[in-house]
Amino acid sequence: MPELPEVETVRRGLAPVMEGARFIAVEANRKDLRRPLPRDFARRLTGKTVMALGRRAKYLLADLSSNEVLLMHLGMSGSFRVSVEDRETTPGRFHHRRSGAKPHDHVIFHMSSGARVIFNDPRRFGLMLLVPRTELAEHPLIKQVGPEPLGHAFGGAMLAEACANKKMTLKAALSDQKVVAGLGNIYVCEALHRARLSPKRKASTLASKGGTPNAHSARLVEAIKSVLDEAIVAGGSSLRDHRRTDGELGDFQHRFRVYDREGGACPTPGCRGLIRRIVQSGRSTFFCPVCQK
DNA sequence: CCGCGGGCCTGAGAGC
C-alpha cells in the first residue's frame, strides 16, 4: 500500500497517542510477518515509553525509553488504526470490545494514553523489528536508504549525482530506495509526468556530459517534492485499503494525473496525448508518450 | 551493473 505520503500520514495520526505514552500491554497475534517478530517482542515493549515517533523512507521509527528503536514497515497491505480503550466497566482491567476486532489484526499496542493501536496486514509483507538506537544508522535496512526527498539537501545536484553513470531507466532509478527514499510505483509515475520526462529515459541523462546537473534534474526534483507535499496535505491516497489512522480516507487518488488512467486524456495543458500503460521491471508504468520525453 | 522473473501472501475484481 503505502508510499512516503501514506506512511507520513500514518505517523501524524499515531504520534498524538503514542509519543510520551507507555506500552501497557502488547498483543502479538501473528508473529510471522515478512520476518518473524523479535523474540520476546511483547515483553521488550511493555512498560517502555515512546519518546518520539519518526519516519525514514517508508519506515516508522518509534524511539523507546529502553534505548531501542521499534522499526515498522507497512509492506503492501499494512495499516494502523487507533481506537479508544474501553475500560469503563472495570477500571484497571481491559475489556476489549472484541466486536471491533478484524481479520489480520496481527499486533495490538495498548498505550497509557488510553489508545489501542492496531496493526492490520492481510498480506503480511509488513515488518516490526527492535534495533538498538546506536546501531540504527548502520542497520542494513536503514544504511542503504538514500536522501529524504522533502529535505532541503535534496536538490537537482544530489539527484543527478545519484543517477550518474546509471544505465537503468528513470522509472527504475526513482523506484530504487538507494537513489531517493520513499517513492513507490504511484508517485514515481506521477512525478515523471509532472516533470514531463519519460519513464524509459536513461537515468544518467539527468546530468550533462561533464556530470553537471541539468534542467531535467531540477524539474524532476521539483515534481517529486510537489507531488509528495500535495499528497501529504491530502492525507495520502486510498486505492483499496489505505486509511488514515482515524479511519478517514485519504484524498489524493482523485488527483492522480496518470496512475491507473490508461486510455485517459493527458491532463497536461495543451497536450492531446492519451495515457499509456507499459510494464517495466514487472510493474505497471503509466505515462503520456506525447508530453513525456 | 542491469533488467527481468519469481517469490513472499491475501483479497478484490473481472470474466465466464
Add this chain to the structure above:
DNA sequence: TGCTCTCAGGCCCGCG
C-alpha cells in the same frame, strides 16, 4: 452464485 484468472501501493534474491 461460484469458479478461475489476473493484478495489487514493497522488497529481496538469483539468473543471465
